[in-house]
Amino acid sequence: MDAEIIAVGSELLTPFRQDTNSLYLTDKLNALGIEVRYKTIVGDDRARIAVVVRTALERSRWIIVTGGLGPTEDDLSREVVAEVLGRPLHEDSRIRRRIELRFARVGRAMPPNNLRQAQVPEGAECLENKMGTAPGLWIEQGGAVVILLPGPPRELESVFESQCLTRLELIVPRTILRTRIYKVIGLAESEVDHRIAPLYNSYNNPVTTILATPNGIEIHLRARAADDSAAEALLAELGDKIESEMGESIFSTGGETIEEVVGRHLALRHKTLAVAESCTGGLLSEQLTRVAGSSNYFLGGTVCYSNELKTQLAGVPGGLMAEHGAVSKPVAQALAAGIRRRTGASIGVGITGIAGPAGGSENKPVGLVFIALADELGVQVREFRFPGDRDRVRLHAAMAALEMIRRRLRD
Amino acid sequence: MDAEIIAVGSELLTPFRQDTNSLYLTDKLNALGIEVRYKTIVGDDRARIAVVVRTALERSRWIIVTGGLGPTEDDLSREVVAEVLGRPLHEDSRIRRRIELRFARVGRAMPPNNLRQAQVPEGAECLENKMGTAPGLWIEQGGAVVILLPGPPRELESVFESQCLTRLELIVPRTILRTRIYKVIGLAESEVDHRIAPLYNSYNNPVTTILATPNGIEIHLRARAADDSAAEALLAELGDKIESEMGESIFSTGGETIEEVVGRHLALRHKTLAVAESCTGGLLSEQLTRVAGSSNYFLGGTVCYSNELKTQLAGVPGGLMAEHGAVSKPVAQALAAGIRRRTGASIGVGITGIAGPAGGSENKPVGLVFIALADELGVQVREFRFPGDRDRVRLHAAMAALEMIRRRLRD
Incomplete structure (x- = not known):
């Protein structure tokens, strides 16, 4: 019952891109008790894809081909697999209509090469793709199953989840x-x-x-x-x-992200949240609003990069910044309290720090971040020194803020 | 002159680990004009490694096997390659001494299985490993070259850099x-x-x-x-x-991201930017501030998820929302003009839309987004209908806003 994953795409043979779909697929296949024995990566080349598919057919029961289903000339997986399996391609009118509709819905003309995606090898089942135009394919032949999935991760995951899992569960003997x-x-x-x-x-x-x-x-x-x-x-x-x-x-413990956990706690307690961010530049708001339904508890916030905006948007007194510097405990506290007051939120969060690479000094090095949380009980503030580069400091700071909110809500 | 990389290791067939050595190797090989045509990942299994090495010998001039050179029972690359090439293994006394010395230097007894690493296939050249105990191997056979390298990236890079590059440069005709x-x-x-x-x-x-x-x-x-x-x-x-x-x-054309391009244009023209985001929830600010030095031109912005905050933070008249709805052209325009006025920025951007999954209606479906740009010449606004789920709509909207800023700055 062993599986083999073939990732097709010349970009995956450059130093710039890596196949990540196979990690997702391995996870899902393992959960069904199927082990992945080989992974192969091959470029957009007719002859080489054929070699790889033929080799896989000799040694694996499950062959999953990812990528190469797009509309362009160098998307070859569909054609090559059809050829290797000796199954002629024909146009599927339902897929054609679906692709035409997708373009119509967004008011764009369909380039004719999109019709390549409506080609289906004889005897293949189509796997509907709700996230894109390229459907997947499921082909059983001589004891093996060849599954073709679109390359973009969200499309691949959507097709696998909605179309492949049930089919696999029907065939694979149940071990949990x-x-x-x-x-x-x-x-x-x-x-x-x-x-x-x-x-x-x-x-x-x-x-x-x-x-x-x-x-x-x-x-x-x-x-x-x-x-x-x-x-x-x-x-x-x-x-x-x-x-x-x-x-x-x-x-x-259930796979929730920290922004989901925080959101759940806020909703449960009928509390609302607003944030005033400096060094995280909107990342905290962005993380909070990734959660569908976050508008129920997240009122909004300000990204106040400049000192003037810290005053203008979050009511931080100019004198406070002159005295302590923009990156300081009192300013973090003023941001949190200010945004809470201005928005009427139950909880206000303020973040100020130095994300780098420039702007650090001996006293206030890159990575120094103050995070404050204001609620009806007052304002708490913490000082952090995060390691790493600009991206890491920003990410650490947003995570630390979410964790402060989580702990506050639990108490 | 094509190459093939084989990564050996069962951990590379789990959802948690990925082969990254091949990215490094591809970069180095490309610089010599050698293309990588296939990458294969196989577990620590004698028969399967043999299948993969045999297949590679049929189709590639350069075969690089990474990993599986360690001291443990499941490190099989050396033995399997020797077997496939029909070259018996013998112990190399110099390598044995070097391994014994390494252990002596840190005052530890050498576990006997480390001697596996002193085994060398007949006619193979050893590639010294200064970072670890497992030497690499270089084997030429029938026009092909098989190179075995240790799996840990530090060791692999050190061996490749010090032992392989010069050898390769001597053989490979110079192409760029x-x-x-x-x-x-x-x-x-x-x-x-x-x-x-x-x-x-x-x-x-x-x-x-x-x-x-x-x-x-x-x-x-x-x-x-x-x-x-x-x-x-x-x-x-x-x-x-x-x-x-x-x-x-x-x-x-030079690899820059769009936020870097926008930032460069803003800095060049001494313009400043502020944004008022609704459905993108801070994503646009977050993207803009990923760029080091963005504080020179990005003043900040507001994330105004609720109607109250649209009024409070960006000065959108309540009546406008009552009349047209929060997701409408006039509200996008008011957000852009309002945030520009409040912050004194040269350019103000306003975004309002429906990211989903809830909140859509027949007239205003999920994916409908209005983006406005206000500057000294007035306010322009565009209507978009983005496909996809919440994440996609948000990402599309932030990208479209960046593109509107870029076009405005070019004009």
Whole structure:
């Protein structure tokens, strides 16, 4: 029941691009008990794609080809797979109509080369693509299944999720793989490992993996069992120990992002939020508003990069900045209190800091960030020194602000 | 003169780890004029590694195997390659001494399995590894060269740099590979292809690739020539035609992002910018402030999610929203003009729209976005209907706003 993933695209053979779809696919296939044995990356070249597909057909039961389904001349996956499998292509009028409609809906003329995407190999099932014009394809031949998926990750994930999962579940014998993901904030990967290694070392089911991500550390537990409740019991046995060791540092056990957790807490308590950001430049607002329905609790905020705007938009007294500097505890407090007062939000957050690369000094180095939270009980403020470059400092600061809100709402 | 990279390691077939060595290697090989045609990833399995190496020997001149040279039982690359090439292994006493010395120097006993690393296939050259215990191997056979490199990136890069580069330069005839990247905005991938395919179809040097990225379409031209100026001439010949066909739609030829281009134009013209965002929730501000030094021209902005804040922070008259709705041309205009007036910026931008998933109606569907730009000449406003989900609508809207600013600054 082994799978092989073939990523098609010349850009994936340059130093600038990497195939990431296979990580998503591996995760999904593993959950069904299917192991990925080979991954191959090949350019937009008819002969070479054919070689790779033929090789895969000799050795794998599941062959997933990603990319090369687009409308352009160098999108060849559909044609080459049809040729290798000896299945002539014909135009599918339903797909044609769907593509025409997509263009019509956004009021644009359809370039004729888009019709390539309506070509279907004989006997293939089409996998509807709600996110784009290129449908996926599912072809069974001689015991093997060849699945073609569009390359853009959101299209690939949408097609796989809505069209492939059920089909796969019908064919694959049921062994259950269940994953529990703990998300941790405010600790380094090595600290997390140091604390939980004594717990997980004695288990090989679940398998434990610790992962550093831009949004914190994740602890993945993967249990394999005959059924759901057996898998859950295995997860609970080790998971409970990890939860009690990590305590408050775990902000999510169900895969939620921290902005989702914060949003849920705010909605539950009928509280509203407004933010005044300087060094994060809108990142905190942007993260909060990624959550659908965030307009129910997030009123808005200001990005006050200049000192004048800190006064103008968040009511920070000019004298305060003259006295303490724009990057200071009092200014963070004034931003939080000011934006709360101006917007009437239950909670106001203020961020000021030095993201770099320029602007640092000995006393106030790059990475220095003050974050304040104002609510009906008063204003709390914290000082942080974040490592890394501009992007990292901004990301760390936005995450720290979300974590301050989360902790405040829990208390 | 084509190369193939084989990454060995079961961890590279999980959802959590990715082969990154191949990006480094591709960069180095390209600089020598060697193209990477295939990348394969295979687990620590004797039979499967053998299949992959045999396949590579049939189709590639340069075969680089990374990983699987360590001391443990599941490090199999050395043995399998020796077997496939029919070259018995023997112990190299110099390597053995070097490994023993390494352990002695840190005062540790050498685990006996480390001696596996002193095994060398007959006729292979050893590539010294200054960063670790596993040496690389260089094996020439029947016109092909098989290079084995250790998996840890530091070790791989050190061995490649110090041992492989000179060897390669002696063998490879000097050819240069140069890349030019055009970034395009406001057009679909298929439209770009439709317009430039007639131009690039008659060239196979440079090679043209069209790429859809979250931040627009990229056109990559890669030219191969004997030296820099010949490569540049080839790039210019096709590139000039593409530039004159795509005209204004090309916003960058040197790899710059659109926020960098906008920032450069603003700085050059001593103009300042402020934004009032609704549906993009801070994304536009966040993109603008990714650029180091953006505080020189970006004053800041407001994220006014609620109607009250549109009035409070950007001075949008309440009556305007009552009459036209918050998502409307007049409100976008009022946001742009209001934030410009309040902040004293040269340019004010206002965005209002429906990002979804909820909030759409028949008249005002999800994806409807109005973007306005106010400057000393007045206020222009555009209506957009963006496809896709919440994330896509927000991203499209922020990109469209950046593009409006860019065009305004060029005029």
